[in-house]
Amino acid sequence: MDLQVRFVTFGRFAIYVNIDFKNAVGEIMIYSRLDDSAVLVAPTKGHADPKALCECDDLAKATVEQSCEPSLITPVNKADAVTFRAFLQEIEEGLQHFDPLLCEEGTGGVYFLRNKEGKQIAVFKPQDEQGNSPNNPKRDEGSLDLRHTITTTETPAREIAAYLLDKQDGFFGVPVTLKAQITHKGFRSGSALPITKIGSLQKFVENDGSAFDFGANMFPVKQVHKIAILDIRILNNDRHEGNILLKKTKNGMTLIPIDHGYSLPHTLDSTWFAWLHWPQAKVAFDEDTKLYIENLDVNRDVEMLEKELGDEISEDCRKNMKISTTLLKKGAANNLTLYDIASMICRSEDSESPSQLEQMHQEAQTEFESVLAASQQNLLPHESELLFLDILYSIMDREIAKIKK
Numbered sequence: 001m002d003l004q005v006r007f008v009t010f011g012r013f014a015i016y017v018n019i020d021f022k023n024a025v026g027e028i029m030i031y032s033r034l035d036d037s038a039v040l041v042a043p044t045k046g047h048a049d050p051k052a053l054c055e056c057d058d059l060a061k062a063t064v065e066q067s068c069e070p071s072l073i074t075p076v077n078k079a080d081a082v083t084f085r086a087f088l089q090e091i092e093e094g095l096q097h098f099d100p101l102l103c104e105e106g107t108g109g110v111y112f113l114r115n116k117e118g119k120q121i122a123v124f125k126p127q128d129e130q131g132n133s134p135n136n137p138k139r140d141e142g143s144l145d146l147r148h149t150i151t152t153t154e155t156p157a158r159e160i161a162a163y164l165l166d167k168q169d170g171f172f173g174v175p176v177t178l179k180a181q182i183t184h185k186g187f188r189s190g191s192a193l194p195i196t197k198i199g200s201l202q203k204f205v206e207n208d209g210s211a212f213d214f215g216a217n218m219f220p221v222k223q224v225h226k227i228a229i230l231d232i233r234i235l236n237n238d239r240h241e242g243n244i245l246l247k248k249t250k251n252g253m254t255l256i257p258i259d260h261g262y263s264l265p266h267t268l269d270s271t272w273f274a275w276l277h278w279p280q281a282k283v284a285f286d287e288d289t290k291l292y293i294e295n296l297d298v299n300r301d302v303e304m305l306e307k308e309l310g311d312e313i314s315e316d317c318r319k320n321m322k323i324s325t326t327l328l329k330k331g332a333a334n335n336l337t338l339y340d341i342a343s344m345i346c347r348s349e350d351s352e353s354p355s356q357l358e359q360m361h362q363e364a365q366t367e368f369e370s371v372l373a374a375s376q377q378n379l380l381p382h383e384s385e386l387l388f389l390d391i392l393y394s395i396m397d398r399e400i401a402k403i404k405k
Helices: 050-067 078-083 085-095 152-167 221-234 287-294 298-312 315-333 338-345 356-375 381-403
Strands: 003-010 013-020 025-032 038-043 072-075 111-114 120-126 177-184 195-203 244-249 252-257
Touching: 072 078, 072 085, 072 195, 078 085, 078 177, 085 111, 085 120, 085 177, 120 152, 120 177, 152 177, 152 195, 152 221, 152 298, 221 252, 221 287, 221 315, 221 338, 287 315, 298 315, 315 338, 315 356, 315 381, 338 356, 356 381
Parallel strands: none
Antiparallel strands: 003 013, 013 025, 025 038, 072 177, 111 120, 120 195, 177 195, 244 252
């Protein structure tokens, strides 16, 4: 063989070796896996001895080993490597000094990542350490989350989806979130060797506690409303007081929503919101908030999620977001409160009876099947969805009219 090509990875760098033994010509490149930059370490033209070429290869390895840290963080989306370069670099530097720190709260593997000064700057949730996964370090604590609507491997995409839906205008205040791969020996894996984990990576937000630490009556109405609007849009199955952070500022109090891994569900039967019975939920929307809701374009948002996350958010989950967002828009347009709208979505606490939204969905499904049978048409998938949603939205209008303020 005249040509030998090798690609070897070392930490956050990779070596590319290209050697033409017949003509004794070759080159060695070192690539940074953070930003795809490359450095030519050793052009080897003129080396007649293949042994010398191998020595040049060894030189590249040594160069990398001297400059490379034992940890590795790589964003799954290559564009994030550029957008969040400084953030990722700060995490990587911190991993040289500090292991990922397992958070004692919650039911899954959640790790705080620190910078080189030891300050917490990020939160990492490996997808193989959530829920009933055998790798969940809290599996023996009897506090597993066995929600059937979302599997553990689906949770990172939903964390990212919540951020993407907020990215354009920052209305909800979801912290920066991306999908990343981290290699380190500090995970609770039982292994002394570095292992690689894929999961959601979110910027850590300085805060003064969570909603658990304060009485709900003190929260600003508009802050509660922004959290609630997000939860309805993504049908959040896990909104409790512990994942609403609070930050006191000179202008008052800001609520920060986190933990959206159990949102955008496949079904409509598990949604519950901690804020449902807060007094702010029964306060009417102000005009600015009503305008914001009116301008929501759920079809555009669904297309964006499909483009950014593909099948990680399945078609039925995206359709459920269309349904919930449309209910929100119709409710706000008819002066319903968040309490009114959420009460249609959520089952009664500890109840096995279907919610009003589930009942409307079932009624629409029955009517949809009758229409199809009567027409004897073979509709394309998108045509079927449009017909079903048209039927469902008409039923929504009827039910909203019954409670219209």
